Amino acid sequence: MPKRLAYSLPDEVLEHVFSFIQSDKDRNVVSAVCKSWYEIERWCRRKIFVGNCYAVSPKMVIRRFPQVESIELKGKPHFADFNLVPDGWGGYVLPWITEMAGAYPWLEEIRLKRMVVMDESLELIAKSFKDFKVLVLASCEGFSTDGLAAIAASCKNLRELDLRESEVDDSSVHWLSHFPETYTSMVSLNISCLGSDEVSFSALERLVSRCPNLRSLKLNRAVPLDKTANILRLAPQLVEFGTCTYSAELRSDVFSNLAGAFSNCKELRSLCGFWDVVPDYFPAIYSVCSRLTSLNLSYATIQSPDLIKLVSHCPSLQRLLVLDYIEDSGLEALASNCKDLQELRVFPSDPFDAEPNASLTEQGLVAVSLGCPKLQAVLYFCRRMSNAALVTIAQNSPNLTRFRLCIIEPNTADYLTGEPFDVGFGAIVVHCKDLIRLSLSGLLTDCVFEYIGKYAKKLEMLSVAFAGDSDLGLHHVLSGCESLRKLEIRDCPFGDKALLTNAAKLETMRSLWMSSCSVSFGACKLLSQKMPRLNVEVIDERGPPDSRPENCTVDKLYMYRSVAGPRFDMPPFVWTKDEDLALRLSP
């Protein structure tokens, strides 16, 4: 195409063409074509995703993209989920809300993950965005039902309120009652994380009854079983439902009421919750089971025979989350019944006991791999594994994109041969060419990292714990994994050499976390000095790292690329460089 033609298209036409391009990657490519495309694109970009809230400042985002309607932000590093990030580390959303309140009056959607959200932020959202529609707070904390009340009272076009896995303080405000009687727009409500006192059942019932577009409702455990039927009868159009508490004994009146209510829900495709469930109630949901595509039983402490019975009624299942009570026998039943299964997550019922709580071994996962050709995503906690099993899984599930295996006891070897799992995980990366996420466990040497560096070319996220022999391991990963974005490592003998050799690589990644490894403070300082667009943060609760010799190792290290420079909201236990290229205590 002649060069001139590109310039002869009016801006409006280009803008219209760009509106069909939704993915961030594609939009970024479009904006890099030429200056005029950059200009047009930045004015019409409506959706922003910021994977690390400290990688860029709100002012910078607003300057480049003046008309944003939807923003997604992520705060703390992933290992914060496992208590490895001390309280007060950061991830505050208020600076973002404050800037956006002025710049984006038409903002409709805010999605946050692992961020600290104060009531002040929620109140500001409620006040500033007139057409606010979607609020998702995933694994967030810092707010109370007061903040929720502000949202409920002011956001008359709110469609989605999802508080998944967040910590909410109870301020004793009946926040649900703050939705005015005129409010009818709810489509998706997830309040499963709230405690018993934080939800008024009658307010909930009234809300559900006046929202005809409600498609997804995830209740908290405080709603008793006999009320569940009432809710379902008010919303038979539900596609996704999170149940509440099941009572201790079977009551036939409650049972038949529940069964009747479920049978009305012809659109229901996804069920979760099942807190305190008693298996005698399961037959009440059999009428919807054949259509279910997603089932989350990971809070249901029921045993294998009942799980098998339930699962055998769900041939359309694509996604199953379950506890290890399902046992190998349950997974074998799953493999023979659910041929459309794409995602399986098996959680440990008792993660801290050295003894197995249930008869779940590598055999269960092998069975699923053999029986379910569409398997794509696996999260599996178990206490024993073999290379042979891993090789079988790799060969039979080449479409795996996410494979996370947690052999509970660190440094566990192959129970058949006593060997490390290098060969097993090696097979995974060789056969599963589209693998984008991998979590390793068990006894592993530097060899496994050589395989990963050589074959895992599409790998974007790698989690490593108690593995490797030397810096060579880390070097293989950093030098080989071309698509690597996030790397998190704990308790591995990786140190300065690998990091300093591959320093440039670190700027091509979103972030690197290393805790209880062998990285010295001196190396951190050096990286800091030489890589201006890398924020190198040392987290050490023992005291200032420069009070110890430079060759002392740091406790935790979090480094991420950033165009915003070092952050200003660090707590006393986080150190980074200042403008003078010397490390200082944060104020």
Add this chain to the structure above:
Amino acid sequence: MELQLGLALPGSDTWSRPLLKLGLYEDINVNSKKRGFDHGYLEDEFSAASFKNYEKGLVGWPPVKTWRRKKLRCQVHNHMTAAENGCCVGRASNSTYVKVKMEGVVIARKIDISIHQSFETLTTTLMTMFDIFDENRRSFKLTYQDKEGDWLIAEDVPWRTFVRSLKCLKLIRSRGYQ
């Protein structure tokens, strides 16, 4: 394989000047020893502090979300089925109710062990349960029977060990201790 220190991207031909001569890094303590459970590997006296959580087990391992752990623990707390089992074990049967007897008292009581995180809260609850006043607290000792059937003094072991092997509890009057 000797690693050359440099700043270039891997595989690129144009290597920027090596950061510093290799010699300067000789004194950096790159410890290649495997670091897992092996806590004999404490390279300086400051490392001890970083293991402060060790007595409770490794921090953040296995990688189960705190949120999930909390919910599951709350749930087990609600299981009343334990009542039928008498002396019941914490882990294997989903129930966390444990029988408690007091020396000299005929009727045994039951207590939910999962809602306690320390001997402190457990003892306080037991004192209230058996109407023992604060001043008399020291004249009682908390003992427990473990899975092997042996009777042990509760506070002699770490909390976690205690909870895992606990079968039933007994408050005895301590004679001549203190």
